[in-house]
Amino acid sequence: MQPIPPHLTPSRYPKRASYDRDAIHTILDEALVCTVSFTMDNKPFAIPTGFVRHEDKIYIHGSVGSHFIREIEKGLPVCITVTLLDAIVVSKSAFNHSMNYRSVILFATPEKMEDPQQKTEAFRWLTEKFVPNSWDYLQPVKESEVRKTTILAFSLEEASAKIRTGMPGEDEYKDLPIWSGIIPLETRRGTPVTEALSEGIPLPPHLL
Template structure:
């Protein structure tokens, strides 16, 4: 087993870290948005964007004219973070309040995808993640649309997860008559809402399945 690189090992609560691929993949597959951090001319940037995982890479896309995309496609190193919040942890003291979460951090250098077929496939992966089973229902993507868009891939070779679960971890205050526990949080899809020009079009089966 290879030693964990120092930049992947958390300095606080290292026991919460996981380097297991299945754990990392599960978090990435549930999350819809990541934040990509990088530095240009000694100025920090952190850009949120949609993403999709396929095998051991994640993919993002953006306009060929995007300043953010044009900078990182040069091959500069980035740090990518993803966080899912599961609960607010309410302790008997404000000092011990916390959150239950599942997170991933990864370090990578962007790989620009030039192949038109692979770019189109990456669009399908991303579309199907956000709206499952919708690709074949939609108007087919045009080649000029593919060419107007940049697709970047990032390896998961340097990735780690960090997870907190459970109730407050306080011991000193356990006998105080103050309520403690968790407030669960949930992100879920609600019923689709049609725009005016689509109100007379039946809701397609793939959207009915997501209700």
């Protein structure tokens, strides 16, 4: 096994780190938004954007005119982060409050997708992640739309996960008559809401 580079080793609670590919992939597949961080003109930037994982890369897209996309596609090194919150951890002391979470951090340089067929395939991956089973139902992507969009890929070669689970871990205040435990957090898809232009059109099966 290759040694873990320092920038992938947490300075706090390193035992919570995971370098298991399946664990990293599972977190990335559940999350819908990542934050792309980079430095430009000696200023830090952190841009949230939708993404999809396919095999051992993640993909983002943006307009060919996007200042953010045009800058990082030149090969700027980036740090990309994803966080899923599962619970608020309520301790007997405010100092020991915490959160249960699953997160991924990766370091990479962008690979610009040039082939129109590969770009269209990345469009499909993105679409199917956000609205599963919808690609064949929708108006097909036009060649002009593909040309107007930049697709960037980032390798997961330098990636790690960090995960916290379970109840509060405090012993000092265990005998105090103060409630402690977790408050679960949940993100779920709600019932689709029809816009005016689609009144009278049946809800497609993939949205039921």
